[in-house]
Amino acid sequence: MSIEPFRRLVKLVARAFYDEEIPAKGPNRSKSDKSDNKGIAVVVLDALTRRQWVKEEDLAKKLRLHPKQLRRTLRVLEEEMLIIREHRKETVKGAKVYNAAVAAVSDGTTGEKEGEEKLKLHTHSYCCLDYAQVYDIVRYRIHRARKKIKDELEDRNAIQEYVCPNAGCGRRYSALDATRLINQLTELFHCENCDAELVEEADKFAVPAPEGDGEDNARRRRREKLRELLEKLDKQLQPLHIQLERVKALVPPDFGTLVQWEKRAISSVRAGGESNEDAAKAAHGQGSTGPPMPYMGETKVDVVMAGAAKNEGKDETAAGPTKVLPPWMIREGMNLNAKQRGEALEGEWNEDNGGTSNADIKPAEEDKEAMQKKLQEEYVRAYYAAILASQQNASQPPKSENNEMSYVEKDVSTEAAAEVSAGVVVKDEGEDDDDVEWEDAPAAEVPIAGSGHDENLEDTEGAPVEGQGDYAGEADEDDIEWE
Amino acid sequence: MFFHIYLDRNLQLHPRHFGPHLRDKLIAKLIQDVEGTCSGRHGFVVAVTAVETIGSGLIRDGTGFVTFPVKYQCVVFRPFKGEILESVVTMVNKMGFFAEAGPVQIFVSNHLIPDDMAFQSDDVPNYKTSDGSVRIQKDSEVRLKIVGTRVDATEIFCIGTIKDDFLGLIGDPGGAT
Ligand SMILES: [Zn+2]
Numbered sequence: 001m002s003i004e005p006f007r008r009l010v011k012l013v014a015r016a017f018y019d020e021e022i023p024a025k026g027p028n029r030s031k032s033d034k035s036d037n038k039g040i041a042v043v044v045l046d047a048l049t050r051r052q053w054v055k056e057e058d059l060a061k062k063l064r065l066h067p068k069q070l071r072r073t074l075r076v077l078e079e080e081m082l083i084i085r086e087h088r089k090e091t092v093k094g095a096k097v098y099n100a101a102v103a104a105v106s107d108g109t110t111g112e113k114e115g116e117e118k119l120k121l122h123t124h125s126y127c128c129l130d131y132a133q134v135y136d137i138v139r140y141r142i143h144r145a146r147k148k149i150k151d152e153l154e155d156r157n158a159i160q161e162y163v164c165p166n167a168g169c170g171r172r173y174s175a176l177d178a179t180r181l182i183n184q185l186t187e188l189f190h191c192e193n194c195d196a197e198l199v200e201e202a203d204k205f206a207v208p209a210p211e212g213d214g215e216d217n218a219r220r221r222r223r224e225k226l227r228e229l230l231e232k233l234d235k236q237l238q239p240l241h242i243q244l245e246r247v248k249a250l251v252p253p254d255f256g257t258l259v260q261w262e263k264r265a266i267s268s269v270r271a272g273g274e275s276n277e278d279a280a281k282a283a284h285g286q287g288s289t290g291p292p293m294p295y296m297g298e299t300k301v302d303v304v305m306a307g308a309a310k311n312e313g314k315d316e317t318a319a320g321p322t323k324v325l326p327p328w329m330i331r332e333g334m335n336l337n338a339k340q341r342g343e344a345l346e347g348e349w350n351e352d353n354g355g356t357s358n359a360d361i362k363p364a365e366e367d368k369e370a371m372q373k374k375l376q377e378e379y380v381r382a383y384y385a386a387i388l389a390s391q392q393n394a395s396q397p398p399k400s401e402n403n404e405m406s407y408v409e410k411d412v413s414t415e416a417a418a419e420v421s422a423g424v425v426v427k428d429e430g431e432d433d434d435d436v437e438w439e440d441a442p443a444a445e446v447p448i449a450g451s452g453h454d455e456n457l458e459d460t461e462g463a464p465v466e467g468q469g470d471y472a473g474e475a476d477e478d479d480i481e482w483e
Numbered sequence: 484m485f486f487h488i489y490l491d492r493n494l495q496l497h498p499r500h501f502g503p504h505l506r507d508k509l510i511a512k513l514i515q516d517v518e519g520t521c522s523g524r525h526g527f528v529v530a531v532t533a534v535e536t537i538g539s540g541l542i543r544d545g546t547g548f549v550t551f552p553v554k555y556q557c558v559v560f561r562p563f564k565g566e567i568l569e570s571v572v573t574m575v576n577k578m579g580f581f582a583e584a585g586p587v588q589i590f591v592s593n594h595l596i597p598d599d600m601a602f603q604s605d606d607v608p609n610y611k612t613s614d615g616s617v618r619i620q621k622d623s624e625v626r627l628k629i630v631g632t633r634v635d636a637t638e639i640f641c642i643g644t645i646k647d648d649f650l651g652l653i654g655d656p657g658g659a660t
Binding site: 159175178189 | 608
């Protein structure tokens, strides 16, 4: 399974149907606008196959197109249901999330910085190919084209259609609606909506009937022409048919909505960055989680936490890989992924420690949802590490103190609120540390977890560092406590 | 197409009709209620031919009306696609013409009228051949073939064609063939 067949499909579709001048249609397009846009759709679609979600401004720059021209083309493609677009008002911060995601996808080469870095709301548009829909739309389109010719061939389109000539209305009716449409005064058909007089839909193919021929002869000639047309259509669309057939069994790539995509791209690079650090080890540890996903969009985050490398053989004894473990069940030496650990902890933390956590989370609330989620994740991990540390402090005071020192050195920035709140939490945990569950926590695991976490933070371009404040606070408090 | 079928109906009768002629009253009411109605499922009820059974009545709370379940036999007319019908033209316009075959309304659009017939917007709008030998106008009798039906819960509407062998005008207005 790969994205490549779908890319090829899009390219074929672009050349089959959008090679010509894009016809101006719809009421919002002016007639005077006569810029030559022949083939632009092909270029744009090709460019989109090489990208996932892309900001339209950036795309315009890359393609050396005028943004307006690009937007016009994109609007047509959107109407044709080939691409999905999203518009959102965002501050510079919001744009940064996107930039981070782009950096994540295109291995580190960030697009040029935005010129207007003001704290104003700008409406930015993003677009992305919708491969699943492209597949459906193309099949539908071909089906319609063939059906039309075939119906004509077999004289099956006996039921005449009528259209409202009013540009703003354009409703369609069939002859089966005749009784409703007939106007008793004029004895003509009128639109139910705007009362304009309907005109017959001229959807017959203009096949010239030679004059002077008998009717039978003309009909035969017409049939011949139609059959020819059908043959031509099938022949010319053959490559497209083949590609559609090839793609049939594959799962189309789905990048989700813009926000989902950003989240995934950022988190996947975080996971990726870690495995790059120690590729062999990570691969070894993750062996049981299956082969890597074919593309970024679907990559699940599999963070190998402390002790994974050591215990890779044992993880089958733990609960299934996707099952979320409650925090009290997590012991040292378990091989857990981020899902098990993170989600369980997040839930626990929201319920039980809401009071202390609120202060810490507040700054993040203003940000985009993605940002907040990430922060929470970070915090949860930091918090978890902190608990472990304090547990282990309880059992082995002198050793843990040394460990804590390293955190303090690594610390980048601290936030007073975070410090205090985290400190309180740690202290609380430290006091009732005679819980049976935590007594057998081996000390050696903690630093590994902590260091892995630090790397994660650096990978995401130093986005949220508040989480690290916890270590500092914890360290300080613990020092006091234990000295 | 015509069918002779059994149908059921619950009839409500006012207590003033109770007496020696109860059965007659019921049948009269049945005929009045169902003849000429149309259901998408069975088509138009043309005539009630026999009443099979009349069940025991049930007095409805509060009103005094009595409900009788009645099973009856009737002739229904249900048009189908591909069926040939003889009909009378009711209206002609440039889009085509409307015709009636008994209770059924049929519309024949102008592209299902032979190409050698053209619309004439005279005093009496009509379609006629260039030599004037065939002329379809209001009240003409026309044989047509149904090419499409639209069946609603209480209505059936048809699309017809006269563009085929042996279809078209069969009688001029007035019925003189
Ligand atoms: Zn209208």
